[in-house]
Amino acid sequence: MDCRVLSVQSHVVRGYVGNKSASFPLQVLGFEVDTINSVQFSNHTGYEHWKGQVLTADELHVLYEGIKLNNVNQYDYVLTGYTRDDSFLDMVVDIVQELKRANPNLVYVCDPVLGDNGAMYVPENLLPIYRCKVVPAADIITPNQFEAELLTGRNISSEKDAVEVMNLLHSMGPDTVVITSSDLPSPLGDQYLVALGSQKRVTADGTMVTQQIRMDIPRVDAVFVGTGDLFAAMLLAWTHLHPDNLKMACEKTVSVLCHVIKRTITYAKEVAGPNRRPSPAQLELRMVQSKADIEDPAIVVNAVVL
């Protein structure tokens, strides 16, 4: 296939978040993945302890310069996620813009990580950068409900609100928007969470159409880390393999997540023992063990076209 992705995310020695979560699945699907590690930590910050080092915006620039000097700065995709530093985020977007000049067909997949459950968990000064600089440069974004509300300044209390917000996000830049989770009620009941997606495209005869979907996803009673990063990576892969079919791309993406999560929670409960809550270490995604599901996911969630 020779499709080349530049992924700028965290590296953890142990576990599956950031680049560790994104690389293996994309490589399994045949993508060439170039990775710039924005940090190197022992493990994710949900453990009791974490230690490591961060990359500065200057150091990021130096790495990019190396790639550029060798004339190998040609990418089909850029993928970014959790970032905590404003100057780093700025530098990332500068790099994306330069890469887009080199390849106008480049697709920038951006997970605009800002927070969840009503609270921001990155510095507040990142919000204006996402709004004004990052999202306008992005082609695919994967906000959760809280992030979609923050980016647009609008509240989501109904599916209608969500559709309006997705349309607003389209007008800010990206043609593909997936709200990866929300607290909207699911027609299947409270054991399900609702995700929504919207894709704008131009048909063969030149008309602009928008496909919008809803997915009802079974809830799992545990906290998983790295699932958002896996989601964005898989959405990149499956929209590449199924362009113009957001329904199929999302069904495959969400199905991969479901398989990985199911395998993970089964394993975690087994090692934790009966009546014990699994630890963050035990809840690390069973990524390597899920290779077959990543390659060819059985569809376990159907997307409803709105």
Next chain:
Amino acid sequence: MDCRVLSVQSHVVRGYVGNKSASFPLQVLGFEVDTINSVQFSNHTGYEHWKGQVLTADELHVLYEGIKLNNVNQYDYVLTGYTRDDSFLDMVVDIVQELKRANPNLVYGMYILKRCSQWCVSVYRPFYRIVTADGTMVTQQIRMDIPRVDAVFVGTGDLFAAMLLAWTHLHPDNLKVNLELRMVQSKADIEDPAIVVNAVVL
């Protein structure tokens, strides 16, 4: 299988050397691979240009401390490769020794540099031996005749070491290895290599 490898090697943004060369193949074979990146470079040093940053021995220690504080410093294998710094290498060996105390069955594999200083040679200790079921120690020695390819490949040594780790784990009493460098496109070959070179038992 749940076999956990700690690999301390270089990271390149683009290309397949060091950890980039070792991780994917091992993961495809089902190994859990924890990776400490000893450097982060744009690409390997065989290109016209390269840029990046190196990890110090102290920073390595800090990362290991994080793992240790969480009580997850249990490994079945440690894999190391190209290292340029003596204090870094020292720290790696200290870590390996501590991990061996935690798991006496740990296997430490390394790629021995051909042109290595006397000091380096004394630090790298060979580990491979076979003990048969009745307790006798035997040594299996082989020769392989490998077709030459008229090009310079980088990362092949790292891939060799990683695959040697994997296949000796899966075939512990049998020295049998199969290699190819084009990694992502060769997933199927990594998973189930067709034997293209036969080893002659000496």
